[in-house]
Amino acid sequence: MLDLDALKARYRELAGEEPEGLWFAPGRVNLIGEHTDYNDGFVLPFALDKMAVIAGGRRDDDQLVFISLELGDEIWTPVSELEPGTQGWHSYLAGVVWALREAGHDVGGANLVMTSDVPLGAGLSSSAAIECATVATLADLYGLDIDPMERAKIARVAENAYVGAPTGLLDQAASTLCQADHGLFLDCRTLETEHVPLPMAEQGYEMLVLDTKTPHSHVDGEYGTRRATCEAAAEKLGVPALRDVTDLDAALSQLDDETMVKRVRHVVTENERVLKAFDLARTADLSELAPLLDASHASMRDDYEITVPTVDLAVDTAKASGALGARMTGGGFGGCIIALTRAGEAERIGQDIADAFDEAGFGEPVWFTVTPAPGAGRLA
Ligand code: ADP
Ligand code: MG
Numbered sequence: 001m002l003d004l005d006a007l008k009a010r011y012r013e014l015a016g017e018e019p020e021g022l023w024f025a026p027g028r029v030n031l032i033g034e035h036t037d038y039n040d041g042f043v044l045p046f047a048l049d050k051m052a053v054i055a056g057g058r059r060d061d062d063q064l065v066f067i068s069l070e071l072g073d074e075i076w077t078p079v080s081e082l083e084p085g086t087q088g089w090h091s092y093l094a095g096v097v098w099a100l101r102e103a104g105h106d107v108g109g110a111n112l113v114m115t116s117d118v119p120l121g122a123g124l125s126s127s128a129a130i131e132c133a134t135v136a137t138l139a140d141l142y143g144l145d146i147d148p149m150e151r152a153k154i155a156r157v158a159e160n161a162y163v164g165a166p167t168g169l170l171d172q173a174a175s176t177l178c179q180a181d182h183g184l185f186l187d188c189r190t191l192e193t194e195h196v197p198l199p200m201a202e203q204g205y206e207m208l209v210l211d212t213k214t215p216h217s218h219v220d221g222e223y224g225t226r227r228a229t230c231e232a233a234a235e236k237l238g239v240p241a242l243r244d245v246t247d248l249d250a251a252l253s254q255l256d257d258e259t260m261v262k263r264v265r266h267v268v269t270e271n272e273r274v275l276k277a278f279d280l281a282r283t284a285d286l287s288e289l290a291p292l293l294d295a296s297h298a299s300m301r302d303d304y305e306i307t308v309p310t311v312d313l314a315v316d317t318a319k320a321s322g323a324l325g326a327r328m329t330g331g332g333f334g335g336c337i338i339a340l341t342r343a344g345e346a347e348r349i350g351q352d353i354a355d356a357f358d359e360a361g362f363g364e365p366v367w368f369t370v371t372p373a374p375g376a377g378r379l380a
Pocket of ligand 2: 126
């Protein structure tokens with residue numbers, strides 16, 4: 001739970017006055033569209049009702065002061081000494097100041113006191129939440145006129161160039177652009193977006209998010225090989241990216257490597273599923289999305305081979321316990337699953353998964369229900 005009184009008290013302790021304002025940005029889950037982003041494809045995330053909140057104010061001494069209530073640190077850095085590649089959690093925030101200045105925005109010193117209830121490192125994008133909250137804070141404090149997509153891009157530059165994590169735009173776009181009760185359809189090639197209605201509560205559904213708490217071992221290497229295989233396949237097929245494969249059977253018949261066949265089949269069918277989900281959400285009952293979630297999971301398990309036993313057990317148990325559809329969400333090798341359930345059932349299904357984990361000798365998962373929430377903005 002976010003404690004905004006504690007946040008403001010910590011700000012007052014630091015600055016000796018009230019913050020100039022409070023700004024927030026949420027974490028996100030990806031409803032569907034996994035490993036499609038670097039193939040120039042489609043994704044459909046929505047923002048969580050879990051968020052980072054920053055109490056912010058300007059300073060006139062060129063200093064940046066970063067405080068995280070979660071980590072308890074207080075870190076001082078002069079604006080003139082920002083250096084890409086700096087280690088530590090504050091580099092996500094410092095990177096935003098650096099990226100803003102690189103983009104020509106006049107940003108000076110600031111007190112940035114932060115708290116967040118997005119779980120760290122669970123694949124729910126706690127990093128984008130703190131970056132996008134920082135963009136929102138500094139844009140208002142320094143009167144910068146930056147449109148939402150540009151804000152997302154600046155947050156991404158912070159993560160890619162300053163922190164040094166090679167991520168796509170999905171996380172920052174979701175954290176910045178999302179609307180309440182909507183998903184965000186994003187075309188990763190053109191960066192066109194469209195808000196897609198996800199009226200879960202209104203239609204009598206809930207979305208369970210369950211963190212398997214599985215440590216992500218070898219995840220960077222596995223990500224790299226998946227990416228390289230996709231690039232090699234696109235080259236073999238003579239297309240700029242796998243997004244451009246229009247006839248899957250014809251494409252697969254041109255490939256002789258069994259692994260490559262599976263990877264291509266996942267990416268192409270996953271893109272099709274995102275487009276289907278996009279169409280269905282606009283017109284149909286959300287329960288019709290459920291088979292797409294199931295198919296996405298099977299494809300990640302069998303073709304892209306990025307699931308692990310905890311994740312598969314969580315999804316199988318969710319389904320056996322009455323979830324309408326379920327899938328792993330995020331890059332894979334652990335992390336979270338999502339399950340679409342009838343209203344009132346998510347909590348019990350989460351408990352059933354925890355019981356199954358206990359029986360299998362796996363660690364304890366953490367779970368909660370989520371409602372599609374709005375992207376970054378000012379809180380007070
Ligand atoms: P994810 O984005 O999936 O949560 P990442 O590894 O991309 O995982 O980002 C997690 C990192 O973001 C943490 O290790 C920490 O450096 C930083 N971070 C996120 N939330 C906070 C917070 N509340 N306080 C300090 N640092 C945070
Ligand atoms: Mg992250």
